[in-house]
Amino acid sequence: MDAEFWNHRYARDDFVYGTEPNDFVAEVAARIPPGPVLCLAEGEGRNAVYLASLGHAVTAVDLSMVALGKAQKLAAVHGVKIETVVADLAAYRIEPGAWAGDCSDLGAPAPAAAAKRARASCGRTAVWRRVRARSLYAGATDL
Ligand SMILES: C[S@@+](CC[C@H](N)C(=O)[O-])C[C@H]1O[C@@H](n2cnc3c(N)ncnc32)[C@H](O)[C@@H]1O
Numbered sequence: 001m002d003a004e005f006w007n008h009r010y011a012r013d014d015f016v017y018g019t020e021p022n023d024f025v026a027e028v029a030a031r032i033p034p035g036p037v038l039c040l041a042e043g044e045g046r047n048a049v050y051l052a053s054l055g056h057a058v059t060a061v062d063l064s065m066v067a068l069g070k071a072q073k074l075a076a077v078h079g080v081k082i083e084t085v086v087a088d089l090a091a092y093r094i095e096p097g098a099w100a101g102d103c104s105d106l107g108a109p110a111p112a113a114a115a116k117r118a119r120a121s122c123g124r125t126a127v128w129r130r131v132r133a134r135s136l137y138a139g140a141t142d143l
Contacts, residue, residue, distance in 0.1 A: 003088075006064035010044060017043055019074060021050035025103055029054060035100025040089055040114050045071025045082065047103050052080035056100070059083045061092055089114035 025047045039048045042060035052058045068084040075082045104115035
């Protein structure tokens with residue numbers, strides 16, 4: 001699934017995955033220490049905006065410019081600022097030691113590989129995986 005697929009998926013007015021943070025992210029977010037947080041495969045920004053509302057400087061990375069445009073609109077609605085980066089995680093360089101935590105969606109092979117790199121580069125990590133068949137979530141955390 002490439003950028004065209006995701007841009008088409010997000011090309012609607014409402015939020016495909018909603019505007020509330022993922023349950024697992026909300027559960028562990030308070031344990032992320034102060035500092036910048038990296039959100040990989042962030043989509044329309046629901047987790048990034050939530051983490052920004054807790055006071056983190058958040059960088060959200062995704063393949064889809066349409067999704068990240070919606071993420072910036074969601075941030076504005078909530079009165080927070082987030083940085084958004086349109087990039088393919090297969091090539092995205094994760095700055096070692098630059099992040100207090102990461103919040104990564106492992107729903108696709110490229111994000112999963114990038115999340116592993118993030119785990120090696122971040123002090124704290126809250127990665128999570130979509131269990132597609134049941135639309136449930138399983139979390140993994142080092143917090
Ligand atoms: C299932 S959606 C989840 C979005 C968001 N994490 C959420 O839960 O609301 C998966 C996301 O992964 C992104 N994605 C898939 N492959 C990617 C890649 N190679 N690089 C960057 N983002 C990618 C898609 O654009 C999409 O936004």
